[in-house]
Amino acid sequence: xxxxxxxxxxxxxxxxxxxxxxSSATGPGADVETGAPAASFKLPDSLYxxxxxxENRITVxxxxxxxxxxxxxETVEVFxxxxxxEIASLGKVGGGALLKDxxxxxxxxxxxxxxxASGSARFGLRVKNAAxxxxxxxxxxxxxx
Numbered sequence: 372x373x374x375x376x377x378x379x380x381x382x383x384x385x386x387x388x389x390x391x392x393x394s395s396a397t398g399p400g401a402d403v404e405t406g407a408p409a410a411s412f413k414l415p416d417s418l419y420x421x422x423x424x425x426e427n428r429i430t431v432x433x434x435x436x437x438x439x440x441x442x443x444x445e446t447v448e449v450f451x452x453x454x455x456x457e458i459a460s461l462g463k464v465g466g467g468a469l470l471k472d473x474x475x476x477x478x479x480x481x482x483x484x485x486x487x488a489s490g491s492a493r494f495g496l497r498v499k500n501a502a503x504x505x506x507x508x509x510x511x512x513x514x515x516x
Contacts, residue, residue: 412447413439414496414509419516423475427483430473431513433461436496437470445500452495452508453482461496490515 415436420429436449446466450457459476462468485492491514498507 412443412498412507414498414507415439415511417491417512417514419514420476421516422486425477427480428475428477429483429515431461431476432472433470433474434472436461437464437472440464440470442467442469447498447500447506450497450499451476451511451513452497453478455495457497458482486515 418435419432421432422428423430431451440447440449443465446463446468448463449461449470451459451461458478459474461474461476462470464470482492491512494511494513496507496509496511497505499505
């Protein structure tokens with residue numbers, strides 16, 4: 372009886388440690404300064420997407436992102452990230468270049484599978500300059516319409 376209770380307590384402790392590790396130290400959706408002032412890039416908290424006829428491909432609505440970024444003087448590229456890795460370029464903006472209305476993103480099967488269980492998933496946005504330097508990161512909720 373005592374061993375079962377000890378195993379249960381250890382299991383609960385591991386779950387709590389795992390959940391604490393998954394949460395961000397700066398809070399969900401918080402800007403993370405990585406070289407440029409956080410106020411220089413106002414990134415949205417969420418974007419909408421739709422499934423496509425092509426397996427593992429989604430269409431991301433970039434209108435809120437385009438409105439938030441405006442037209443910076445320096446040309447920057449915006450990436451969609453998942454678990455810290457860049458999975459797709461959403462386009463370049465600045466120096467006369469503008470983001471399109473939509474972007475097609477090919478996802479890994481595991482990344483698409485999160486939409487089977489829920490209508491939204493945690494992703495991230497990363498902004499890099501032409502030299503490849505990271506200028507900003509932001510947690511993002513990608514919601515399936």
